[in-house]
Amino acid sequence: MQGQYTHNLPQIAYCAQEVKLHEEQAALNSGTTLSELMQRAGHALFELVRNKAVKNILIFTGKGNNAGDGFMLAKRCLHAQINVTVCALFEPSLLKGDAGEAYQLFCRSGGRVVALRSCIDRDFDAIVDAVFGTGFRGELPDSVKEAFGQFKSSKAWKLAVDIPSGVNGSTAEVAPDSFDADTTLTFIALKQGMLTGSAASLCGELLLADLGIAQAFEDLSHTNCCYPGGKYLHSLKPKRSPDSYKNQCGHVLLVGGGKGMAGAIRLAAEACLRTGAGLVSVATHPDNQATVLNGRYELMVHGISLPKELDTLLDKADVVVIGPGLGQDAWAKKMYAAVKNFKGLVVCDADGLNLLAQSHLPWHRAILTPHFGEARRLLGNTTLNMSKRFEMAEQLSKEYAACIVLKGPGSLIVDGKRININRSGCSAMASAGMGDVLSGIIAGLLAQGLSRYEAATLGVYIHGLAAEQAARDGHLGMLASDLFDHIRGIMG
Numbered sequence: 001m002q003g004q005y006t007h008n009l010p011q012i013a014y015c016a017q018e019v020k021l022h023e024e025q026a027a028l029n030s031g032t033t034l035s036e037l038m039q040r041a042g043h044a045l046f047e048l049v050r051n052k053a054v055k056n057i058l059i060f061t062g063k064g065n066n067a068g069d070g071f072m073l074a075k076r077c078l079h080a081q082i083n084v085t086v087c088a089l090f091e092p093s094l095l096k097g098d099a100g101e102a103y104q105l106f107c108r109s110g111g112r113v114v115a116l117r118s119c120i121d122r123d124f125d126a127i128v129d130a131v132f133g134t135g136f137r138g139e140l141p142d143s144v145k146e147a148f149g150q151f152k153s154s155k156a157w158k159l160a161v162d163i164p165s166g167v168n169g170s171t172a173e174v175a176p177d178s179f180d181a182d183t184t185l186t187f188i189a190l191k192q193g194m195l196t197g198s199a200a201s202l203c204g205e206l207l208l209a210d211l212g213i214a215q216a217f218e219d220l221s222h223t224n225c226c227y228p229g230g231k232y233l234h235s236l237k238p239k240r241s242p243d244s245y246k247n248q249c250g251h252v253l254l255v256g257g258g259k260g261m262a263g264a265i266r267l268a269a270e271a272c273l274r275t276g277a278g279l280v281s282v283a284t285h286p287d288n289q290a291t292v293l294n295g296r297y298e299l300m301v302h303g304i305s306l307p308k309e310l311d312t313l314l315d316k317a318d319v320v321v322i323g324p325g326l327g328q329d330a331w332a333k334k335m336y337a338a339v340k341n342f343k344g345l346v347v348c349d350a351d352g353l354n355l356l357a358q359s360h361l362p363w364h365r366a367i368l369t370p371h372f373g374e375a376r377r378l379l380g381n382t383t384l385n386m387s388k389r390f391e392m393a394e395q396l397s398k399e400y401a402a403c404i405v406l407k408g409p410g411s412l413i414v415d416g417k418r419i420n421i422n423r424s425g426c427s428a429m430a431s432a433g434m435g436d437v438l439s440g441i442i443a444g445l446l447a448q449g450l451s452r453y454e455a456a457t458l459g460v461y462i463h464g465l466a467a468e469q470a471a472r473d474g475h476l477g478m479l480a481s482d483l484f485d486h487i488r489g490i491m492g
């Protein structure tokens with residue numbers, strides 16, 4: 001609806017350029033104009049500000065239409081007798097088109113802009129970033145960095161208009177000293193670059209105002225990017241019939257745990273059990289057999305010295321995990337080579353990925369779960385930076401013919417051209433062993449009949465949700481094994 005905003009986000013996202021490209025035509029097709037859209041944007045922002053009971057607001061403005069939205073908000077605040085201060089970081093009389101009009105309207109309502117120095121040391125309960133929106137590229141100018149820096153430690157509620165200044169809405173690239181919002185009210189559609197990596201945390205709580213043109217925009221636009229919601233993800237969970245039998249619920253074989261590295265493969269195997277996989281076997285270095293089995297007697301743990309011992313286990317498995325704690329020594333290489341011939345579905349993680357990077361061969365039927373460093377090694381390009389997340393994930397999926405889970409906050413899942421951003425991939429990922437747990441979950445779901453894409457998507461979601469739940473009582477010191485009970489709770 002016009003002028004309103006929602007917490008209920010759509011399940012698709014677009015490049016920022018796609019939004020810019022089609023917004024005018026979508027407005028025309030909906031019987032409206034860009035200028036009316038700016039008024040609606042101002043209205044939605046005002047509603048949000050009013051709902052937060054803001055009394056004393058500072059609005060930073062820039063040099064394009066994002067500033068226009070800011071002036072529309074400022075004008076409404078003036079009319080509502082909210083104490084509003086507008087700090088123009090670029091000369092507002094140079095604003096053109098709708099933004100210029102919005103500035104004039106603000107002035108005609110009695111509003112005046114002020115310089116940064118007159119805002120410093122004043123108290124505000126809200127700070128609004130209307131500096132850059134979808135038109136931003138590159139680095140923030142020093143004047144903008146200085147303004148944001150002055151209020152960095154302010155306790156005020158921070159609201160970003162459309163997108164935090166400094167974030168690239170298409171690539172998720174984040175410029176140094178970007179605006180760090182508590183809330184972002186975005187317009188028309190979700191932009192993919194806001195939903196992943198550090199960009200997602202800079203947005204804070206994300207709200208959408210479609211400005212009344214959502215349908216017309218969707219009809220004109222193309223995207224391969226989805227943002228699946230919890231309800232859909234829960235619907236993917238395997239259904240268990242009361243008369244089912246363990247042999248009907250999939251058999252996973254986990255291969256890893258080189259000499260002296262029992263922990264990772266145990267974590268992965270236990271996570272796999274928690275997803276409901278019927279049978280879970282582990283092939284590990286003979287030295288680790290007792291340690292991996294200790295206290296988790298549901299696992300079938302085999303000490304393996306020679307690849308031919310692995311062959312008989314591979315024959316019985318529906319899904320294989322290779323990599324947790326594998327190492328890269330001669331034993332690891334033999335295990336890896338044996339698994340490479342396996343004809344079923346494989347989840348390849350950790351040192352499995354490092355060995356794959358050495359051969360650089362496609363792996364059909366695999367899910368690769370690299371973190372950023374492993375992704376760079378797999379692509380043989382150590383100069384790629386985090387800003388290339390979308391590009392990297394797509395390229396990996398193409399080169400290895402595999403489904404890719406690029407880990408990190410807001411994990412990207414790519415299968416062919418389908419890109420999916422998972423909203424729950426969380427910062428708890430930073431704890432040791434978290435990646436091992438994820439590979440076990442994904443394998444357990446695959447074994448129960450989910451497709452690669454579904455298992456990857458649901459797996460990342462369960463993992464993220466379990467980590468959020470486990471971290472609730474204090475993030476520091478959380479263990480990967482703390483996730484197990486939560487996984488069981490989520491699986492239901």
Ligand SMILES: NC(=O)C1=CN([C@@H]2O[C@H](COP(=O)(O)OP(=O)(O)OC[C@H]3O[C@@H](n4cnc5c(N)ncnc54)[C@H](O)[C@@H]3O)[C@@H](O)[C@H]2O)[C@@H](O)CC1
Pocket residue numbers: 023034035037038041062063064065066067068069098131132133134135136137138139140141161162163187
């Ligand atoms: N009427 C409209 O077109 C509507 C626009 N909307 C708003 O307009 C925004 C997009 O407006 P614009 O396309 O004008 O873009 P912006 O308002 O993001 O600003 C673009 C301007 O900033 C400059 N710029 C970009 N990167 C820079 C950098 N690193 N350093 C210095 N200058 C830089 C560009 O050269 C351009 O002059 C949206 O984000 C949204 O907030 C909404 O109000 C909906 C309707």
Ligand SMILES: [K+]
Pocket residue numbers: 066129130131132133160161162163164165
């Ligand atoms: K902004």
